[in-house]
Amino acid sequence: MWQLHFKQPADDEFSARNWILPIDFLPDGSIDQPIKSKKNGSFKSKQLNSSNDTGFQLYCCLYREPMENEYNNTGAMYNHTRHADPYLTDRLLHLLDAAPGGDYLDIGCGTGNYTIALAASGLNLTGVDPSGEMLNEARKRDQSITWLKGAAEEIPAKEVAFDGVIAVLTIHHWTDLVKSMKEIYRVTRPGGRIVLFTATPQQMKGYWLNHYFPAMMRASADQMPGFYAVATALANAGFDLDATEKYYIKEDLQDHFLYSGKHQPEMYLDEEMRKGISSFTVLANEEEVAAGLAKLNADINNGEFEDIRDSFENNKGDYLFVVAKKK
Numbered sequence: 001m002w003q004l005h006f007k008q009p010a011d012d013e014f015s016a017r018n019w020i021l022p023i024d025f026l027p028d029g030s031i032d033q034p035i036k037s038k039k040n041g042s043f044k045s046k047q048l049n050s051s052n053d054t055g056f057q058l059y060c061c062l063y064r065e066p067m068e069n070e071y072n073n074t075g076a077m078y079n080h081t082r083h084a085d086p087y088l089t090d091r092l093l094h095l096l097d098a099a100p101g102g103d104y105l106d107i108g109c110g111t112g113n114y115t116i117a118l119a120a121s122g123l124n125l126t127g128v129d130p131s132g133e134m135l136n137e138a139r140k141r142d143q144s145i146t147w148l149k150g151a152a153e154e155i156p157a158k159e160v161a162f163d164g165v166i167a168v169l170t171i172h173h174w175t176d177l178v179k180s181m182k183e184i185y186r187v188t189r190p191g192g193r194i195v196l197f198t199a200t201p202q203q204m205k206g207y208w209l210n211h212y213f214p215a216m217m218r219a220s221a222d223q224m225p226g227f228y229a230v231a232t233a234l235a236n237a238g239f240d241l242d243a244t245e246k247y248y249i250k251e252d253l254q255d256h257f258l259y260s261g262k263h264q265p266e267m268y269l270d271e272e273m274r275k276g277i278s279s280f281t282v283l284a285n286e287e288e289v290a291a292g293l294a295k296l297n298a299d300i301n302n303g304e305f306e307d308i309r310d311s312f313e314n315n316k317g318d319y320l321f322v323v324a325k326k327k
Contacts, residue, residue, distance in 0.1 A: 081276030082110070084117035085255040088197065088247075092166055095195045095245065095323045098123055102163035105187065107152050108170025112138030112145065113255070118166070119145055126162070128155060130173075152180035157187045165194045169257055171230065172198070172223045181237035188326045194239065196322040197247075199259075200227045203320065207259050208312040209268075212292035216284040220258065223283075230322055239324035246317025259318050265300055265309070269293060 092114065098104065100122040106115040109127030111134050119125040119142070126146040129135050135147045150156040152167070152174045165184050174180045184194055201221040204210075210217045225233075231241055249262040258279050261267035274280040280289065299305040 081256040081273050082113055083254045083256075084113040085253055087250060087253075088168075088255060089114060089117045089121075091245070091247075091321060092118065092168070092195055092197070093121055095243070095321055096164045096166060096193055098164060103161065105155070105157070105162040105165045105184075107155065107165060107167045107184065108173060109138065109147075110134045110170075112141055112147070114166065114168050115145060116142050126157070128152075128157075151175075153183060155183045155187050159186055160189045161187045162192065163189055164192045166197075167194070168197045169199075171196060171225060177225055177229060177233040178236055181233040181239065185237040185239060185326060190326055192326050193242065194234075194324050194326075196230065196324075197319060198230070198322065199224060199319045200316075202226070203316050203318060204259075206312055206314040206316055207318070208262070208265075208309045209259065211308050211312070212296050213284060213288055215288050216279055216292075219283040220279040227320070227322070234322075234324045239326055241322075242325045243321075243323040245321040245323070247319040247321060249318045262309075262318065265296060265305055269297060 096104070098118070098121070101124065103124045103126070104118065106112075106118070106125060106127045109115045109129045110131070112127050115125045115127040115138070126148060127135070127138055128148045128150045129138075130149065130151045132149055135149055138145070138147050148156045152170075153176050165188055167184075171177065171180075188194065201224050204217065204221040204224065207217065227244075234241060249259055251263045253260050256267065256273055256276055258277050261273075267273050274289075296305070299308060
């Protein structure tokens with residue numbers, strides 16, 4: 001089933017003027033057929049070239065195809081560059097409205113960075129991930145936490161088992177966004193919250209990395225579900241969208257994910273750092289990376305980098321927290 005929703009035009013894509021209306025049909029005369037866009041094994045949301053009488057723009061939510069687990073071979077090295085950032089941990093706790101002693105799920109937990117950090121705050125955590133290698137690394141780090149192999153589409157837990165759920169930089173790996181949100185709704189207790197930390201394709205277009213690695217960044221953005229696809233999936237599952245919060249990269253960021261080097265471009269010259277970023281290890285080609293790194297190094301040395309970085313400054317945020325609540 002294709003799912004469509006309308007967006008009221010607004011200057012800020014996350015403003016309160018945006019609203020979702022999921023439907024399972026195409027309005028008569030709006031378009032001839034759904035538009036499907038596929039690249040690098042994933043589907044993406046795509047604006048349709050049509051509008052209805054009220055002036056609302058029409059969008060189509062598309063679902064990502066299954067992809068091979070790209071993390072099974074990277075678990076051991078992942079912890080060299082990826083760490084739970086204190087600021088992000090604090091925001092997760094705040095937005096989750098976590099109660100000490102409560103039961104919480106980290107879906108797509110990887111090697112358990114944020115699972116362990118939240119558990120240290122007095123919460124009972126369960127980490128779920130499809131990668132056995134990642135979970136092996138997580139168990140080595142903390143055996144007091146429950147680590148389960150599973151996916152967002154089929155969570156190995158009973159109904160209403162958790163007071164809340166977090167998903168940090170993982171929803172782009174889910175094969176079925178709608179099914180995943182319904183599963184999360186199933187295992188969440190009434191009143192519980194889900195906190196997503198992600199980046200939208202629109203935000204990623206504002207990364208200066210596009211200047212040096214354009215093909216890699218197109219592939220990276222293509223795999224990310226857009227904000228409206230996420231909001232629609234949450235609504236279909238029964239969640240109420242509660243809040244969104246933009247995140248701009250801080251200079252003291254300790255978790256070295258894709259755009260963590262926004263203010264420290266020399267970080268990308270470090271091969272070990274790049275090994276912890278799936279865009280470089282999975283989506284990039286060697287020729288573009290080599291050329292991009294050479295250009296980046298030259299621009300850092302000749303002082304041109306600052307102008308390039310400044311040309312990408314915007315108010316969309318670098319990443320996004322999305323918070324929803326179970327009714």
